[in-house]
Amino acid sequence: MESALERLWRTLVWAFVIFFVVNVLAMISTVVVNSFGTRWLNSWLPAAFTVRWYASAWREFQLGDVLLVTFQIAGAVVLLSALIGVPAAYALARRDFPGKPLVIVLFLLPLLVPPITFGIPLATVLYKVGLAGTMWGVIVANLVPTVPFTVILMIPFIEQIDPKVEAAARVFGAGTGRLFVHVLVPLLVPGILAATLLALVRTVSMFELTFLTAGPSSQTLVVALYYSVFAAGVRAGQSIDAMAVIYMLSTLVWLVVALRFVNPTQIVARVKKSAA
Amino acid sequence: MAIASAGFRELRLDAMSRNFGAHNALKAISLTVQRGEFIALLGPSGCGKSTALNCLAGLLSLSDGAIWLDEKRIDTLKPEERGFGMVFQNYALFPHMNVRRNVGFGLQMGGVPRAEIERRVDEALNVVRLTSQEAKLPGQLSGGQQQRVAIARAIAVEPPLVLMDEPLSNLDAKLRLEMRAEIRRIHRLLGSATIYVTHDQDEALSLADRIVVLRDGEVRQVGTPQDLYRRPLHADVAEFMGFRNALPGRLVRREGDEVEVDCGFAGPIRGQAVDVEGERVVVAIRPADLVPLADGPIGAEVTGLEYRGEAYFGTASGPGGVELYFRTDTPLDVGASVRLGAPAERTLVYAAGGVG
Amino acid sequence: MSASSRPRQRTLADRGIDGVTLLVLPAALFVVLLFVYPFVYGLLLSFAPKEGGWLGNYAKFFSDPYMYGTIWLTLRLALPVTLLNIALSVPVAMQVRHMRRQRLLTTILVLPITLGTVLVAEGLLNYLGPQGWLNRLLILFGLIDRPIRLVHNYWGVFISLVITGFPFTFLLTLSMISGIDPALEQAAATLGARARQRFFNIVLPLIVPGLAVTFCLAFVDAFSVFPSAVMLGAPAGETRVISFAAAQAAFEQYDYSYASAIAMIMAVVQFGFVGLVLTARGLFYNGPAGGGKG
Numbered sequence: 026m027e028s029a030l031e032r033l034w035r036t037l038v039w040a041f042v043i044f045f046v047v048n049v050l051a052m053i054s055t056v057v058v059n060s061f062g063t064r065w066l067n068s069w070l071p072a073a074f075t076v077r078w079y080a081s082a083w084r085e086f087q088l089g090d091v092l093l094v095t096f097q098i099a100g101a102v103v104l105l106s107a108l109i110g111v112p113a114a115y116a117l118a119r120r121d122f123p124g125k126p127l128v129i130v131l132f133l134l135p136l137l138v139p140p141i142t143f144g145i146p147l148a149t150v151l152y153k154v155g156l157a158g159t160m161w162g163v164i165v166a167n168l169v170p171t172v173p174f175t176v177i178l179m180i181p182f183i184e185q186i187d188p189k190v191e192a193a194a195r196v197f198g199a200g201t202g203r204l205f206v207h208v209l210v211p212l213l214v215p216g217i218l219a220a221t222l223l224a225l226v227r228t229v230s231m232f233e234l235t236f237l238t239a240g241p242s243s244q245t246l247v248v249a250l251y252y253s254v255f256a257a258g259v260r261a262g263q264s265i266d267a268m269a270v271i272y273m274l275s276t277l278v279w280l281v282v283a284l285r286f287v288n289p290t291q292i293v294a295r296v297k298k299s300a301a
Numbered sequence: 302m303a304i305a306s307a308g309f310r311e312l313r314l315d316a317m318s319r320n321f322g323a324h325n326a327l328k329a330i331s332l333t334v335q336r337g338e339f340i341a342l343l344g345p346s347g348c349g350k351s352t353a354l355n356c357l358a359g360l361l362s363l364s365d366g367a368i369w370l371d372e373k374r375i376d377t378l379k380p381e382e383r384g385f386g387m388v389f390q391n392y393a394l395f396p397h398m399n400v401r402r403n404v405g406f407g408l409q410m411g412g413v414p415r416a417e418i419e420r421r422v423d424e425a426l427n428v429v430r431l432t433s434q435e436a437k438l439p440g441q442l443s444g445g446q447q448q449r450v451a452i453a454r455a456i457a458v459e460p461p462l463v464l465m466d467e468p469l470s471n472l473d474a475k476l477r478l479e480m481r482a483e484i485r486r487i488h489r490l491l492g493s494a495t496i497y498v499t500h501d502q503d504e505a506l507s508l509a510d511r512i513v514v515l516r517d518g519e520v521r522q523v524g525t526p527q528d529l530y531r532r533p534l535h536a537d538v539a540e541f542m543g544f545r546n547a548l549p550g551r552l553v554r555r556e557g558d559e560v561e562v563d564c565g566f567a568g569p570i571r572g573q574a575v576d577v578e579g580e581r582v583v584v585a586i587r588p589a590d591l592v593p594l595a596d597g598p599i600g601a602e603v604t605g606l607e608y609r610g611e612a613y614f615g616t617a618s619g620p621g622g623v624e625l626y627f628r629t630d631t632p633l634d635v636g637a638s639v640r641l642g643a644p645a646e647r648t649l650v651y652a653a654g655g656v657g
Numbered sequence: 658m659s660a661s662s663r664p665r666q667r668t669l670a671d672r673g674i675d676g677v678t679l680l681v682l683p684a685a686l687f688v689v690l691l692f693v694y695p696f697v698y699g700l701l702l703s704f705a706p707k708e709g710g711w712l713g714n715y716a717k718f719f720s721d722p723y724m725y726g727t728i729w730l731t732l733r734l735a736l737p738v739t740l741l742n743i744a745l746s747v748p749v750a751m752q753v754r755h756m757r758r759q760r761l762l763t764t765i766l767v768l769p770i771t772l773g774t775v776l777v778a779e780g781l782l783n784y785l786g787p788q789g790w791l792n793r794l795l796i797l798f799g800l801i802d803r804p805i806r807l808v809h810n811y812w813g814v815f816i817s818l819v820i821t822g823f824p825f826t827f828l829l830t831l832s833m834i835s836g837i838d839p840a841l842e843q844a845a846a847t848l849g850a851r852a853r854q855r856f857f858n859i860v861l862p863l864i865v866p867g868l869a870v871t872f873c874l875a876f877v878d879a880f881s882v883f884p885s886a887v888m889l890g891a892p893a894g895e896t897r898v899i900s901f902a903a904a905q906a907a908f909e910q911y912d913y914s915y916a917s918a919i920a921m922i923m924a925v926v927q928f929g930f931v932g933l934v935l936t937a938r939g940l941f942y943n944g945p946a947g948g949g950k951g
Contacts, residue, residue: 031852038752041745046765049820051790052780053768059783067788113684120678128685135692137874139881141900142927143692145920146699149913169691172684230773232884237907251775254782254888262783269779273772280771284764360843380846387847393840397862397942406858407848438942458848 053273060266082267086249095245095275098160098235099228102167103221109168110175111217115209117176118183132173140170140233148237158240166238167231171224178223182216183209215286222283229276246272309371309461311335312494316366317376319352326352328518329366334462337492341499341509345541349518350498354464357496359383370461381410386455386493388465392447394439400426400450401435407458425457428487445476449483456491465497469504481507502542506530514538535576536583536651544585545626548619549653552580560650565620567640568598572648581653588614588626590643593633597642601625603633617641703918714918724919727899728926734811734886734896735879738818743872745823746830747864751856754835763831766824777817778888782808785816813889814896818879826875833867834860862942869938873931880927899923 060078062071082088117129135143147166148157156162186209194208210217232247239248250272253265316329327349334340342350355361357368359380368376375383386407394403402409404425408418426432429449439447448468455463468484469477485508488495499505505512506526514521514529522534533539540547550564560577561569562584570584589612591599601617606629613632617625617639627641706713718724753759769777785791787804795801807813837860845855883900890896899919907916 034748035752038748042749042753042762045823046762048784048791049765049769052777052784052820053772055783055790056776056780065788069790069793109684109687112680113682116678116681120675122678128681131685131688131693135688137877138924139877139927141881141883141903142920142924143696145903145907145913145916146702147691147695148907149702149917150695150698152913165691168687172687176684226771230771230776232773232775233881236884237904247773247775250779251884251888254775254779265779266783269776272776276771276773277768280767284767288760288763358843358847360846380843381849381851383847384849385847387844389840389844391838391840393838393844395841395845395859406845406850410845410849410851410854454844454848464847 056266056269056273059263060270062263065263078261078263078267079271081261082264082271085264086253086268088246088249088268088271091244091246091249092271092275094160094243095229098163098167098243098245099225101164102171102228103225105164106168106171106175106224107217107221110172110220111179111213114176114179115183118180119188132176135170135173136177140231141237143169144234144237147234151238157238158243160243162238162240163235163243163245166234167228169234170231171227174227175220175224178220179213179216182213182220186212219283219286222279222286226276226279226283229272229279246275308336309494311371312462313369314357314366315369317353317356317363317368318365319349319356319361320364326518327356330515330518330520332513332520332523334494334496337494339488339495339497339508339510341497341505341512342515343499343502343505343512343541344515345500348515350500350515351466352518353515354387354466354496354498357462358385358387358464384458384460386458386460386463388448388451388455388463388468390467390470392439392451392468392471394447394450394454396439399436399438400431400442403439403450404435404453404457406454411458421457421459425453428456428490429453429483444472445480448472448480452484452487456487456493460493463493463495465495467498467500469499469501477504484508514541516541532575532649533585536585536653539575539585539649539651543587544649545588546584546586546591548584548586548623548625550582550584552577552582552650559645562650564599564623566599570598570643570648571645572650573646574650576651578652583651583653585649585651586643587647589628590647591625591627591641592643593627593629593639594642595640597640599625599641601639601641603635603637603639605635606633608632699917700921702914703921706914706918707912714915715922717915718918718922723897724902727897727902728922730896731880731882731898731900732926734814734818734882734898735876738815738822738879739826739872739876742819742822742826742875743830743868746827746871747834747861747868749827750831750834751860753831763828766827768824769821770824774817774821774883774885775888777820778885781813781817781820781885781889785813808889809891811890811895814882814886817885817889818882821885822875822879825878826871829871829874830864830868833864833871837863865941866938866943869934869941873934876930876934877927880930881923899926 058071059065061074061076063073063075065071113132117125144166147169151157151162151166156165190212191204191208194204199207229245230247231245232251235245235248236251239245244252246268250265250268253268312334314330314332314334316331317327318325318329319327330349330353332340342353344350352361356363356376359376359378359382363376366376367374395406398406401422405418405422408421413421422435423432426435429452431446431449431453434442434446439450442450451468465484469480472480481504484497488508497505497508506529509526511523512526512529513523514533516537521538522529529538529542533542533544536547548564548570550562550570552560553563553569554561555574555577558574559571560574560582561571562582563569564584572584599619601619604616604618606613606615613629615627615629615633617627619625625641627639633639703714704711706717709716753762756762783789785807787806791807792801792804796804807816841859841863842855845859850858881900882898883904886892886896886898887901890898892898892901900923903916903919903923906912906919
């Protein structure tokens, strides 16, 4: 049914996809293999395998502290962005008011403008008020993209809940507070979970904003990783990669959980659809 | 009129089959369509009628069997090589092209010279009476107008065969009647053979030269609208054609096609045997034919009544709780007793468990 | 109080503003306070240089080739990478949309986005390095004699931008192409259009507006490339990108005014390209890609 040319084209496209995926996986594997290797010079695989780099990375980079800080920051960001973002998403999903498009644009901007662009002025302001360098400074900086992210991600989740369900609850005498707790929140659990998990992944892997606002005691894992690569030569490459593996695990776990609630396409597409 | 159908003598479906995994959506459909004929594929949803249409269009490949256009085998051709016109259920108009470009698309793809395209698009738009809307985008048109564009687009290429997939199902009731008349008019005008998929028996009866009733991927009956309306060959076709009363019973007497059936009522029911084998049968009667009669064999209690202008239609509960649908010219009280009966020549009798 | 507030409340209610609407306020205030205000503050700060007149920072930037050259160096990376990523995404998305186990592929592709540029840079340092698997394979197959240099130069950063950028443009493109009603292409096929003609006449015109938005998002992202340009590139030379110059001004010279000015220049270049692309996009059909009704 299909011509030779079409088949050739198809083969080419798939060859590229396979090439790309293989390279991505190989790149990730290199990091993992290296973190378990003893000495890896001029060969396909390290001479022998060991786990001692993990112990040394843990010690050298104070990974215990860094991990603690990372998850304190990520936890606070997720909680706050849900608390601030979900009600706003509810208002935007259910009400039409003058200036609504403007408000939507306001929420889209921090997602569309790259963090490094607004991060520098933001860091400047945070330095001025004395928040920069502290954990709260990092949390506030990370909230700037995650609050709008939660809002934009939650709007369609809320829109798909039939307003008649709410009307019914009101007819049966539920006030706004009880409506929220007993009717909306249970229906929104998948959406809220998806949004918060993705906000979590974003925060853990957010380099630019944390880099610009963190002090020595408020570094997250990804910034610590950057500094250790930057200062490479001082440390063994393997212990840097051991840290990289720990970092990977700390993001991928949440991603895997998040993917139970959303399609990978949606992770990037949601923002675009509202932008277009 | 310059737009006309390119001719063929006959289109032959030869044991056309299509499987989706283990599911046989079409089971060896065979059918011959004559030049200029209007065929309706009728059946409930999931009966395979849309699958059949997509196979004809080339959008689905066959699992088995063949399709012949005169002496040419066409089921191995891609859709773009078949040259049929198709009208889709949701119209599938190209949203970024205006009406004119939509209608001219097929001609443009066929490499028709520009002046010729212009002329034939004008004619097609004229046929569907949309000339004044030619510069608009589909999104600016009403449902009925979009439907006309979809038809114009399909006929502009002068196809030997036009395929229509439930084209009226997205329109409201009034528009549907209007467009039905339009489709009939356009078919008369162009004379191209048309295969029309629908689940609506009124549409099929009013449009088609012949109706093909499908069920579970099989042809149950092929016939003229009159045949199908008067004498469905199977109990399930009868039910689909509006014989709402399906009363199980036992055959007690048979003389040729004249039969008497005991349904557990006061008297036996007399009717016409259509497809009877053995003792256990089903009696099928249209609600409009079941009326109160002084000596009617069925004693029942009225459970509901609805006024429909020309008459009242009611429901009643017969012996053993059997549900009955009947017509009456005078109102009856709910709870009243009534005796119901139907003329024997419009009472059809089928073998029980008649499906299959 | 009631006499004056009553009519006022009614007008608010008439305009659709009630208690629920007010729920949007905390989030909106937050964004205004921490996004809009810093931006404006940074803009004003950039006009208050440490030395010189109010345009001193900008004069300084545009008179120093080492500084204004960063715009060109960044564009030289961001533009080709973005165009390449989009050019690759469209054919791949056209093939993948009918694939049954789409989710597996999209999950693998979402990995580099999730891991972020820092990890990708670290991985590529190993993988693309002279002793890395890629060079070894190329030598094994006899394609090259000695390792080619792929890190600490332009190509290292280029590759890292493809690895993180392609999945992003691909997933956006896939969602756009999947959003086109399949009946449109089927209709085109029954009207005699071959696969190529269907793509150029139906699919492409319908996704061009979306591709424009994708281009903007991906370009803006690539233009602000930072960690990978430092880790994988040559931050003192051919990959001295503008964000690195800004970070240096802030954290090495502690000149926040100058750093803000550079950030503003960065924003102007980004918005400039976005504005250009979106203006061009206005020339295309922008409506829904449905089959017509509704």
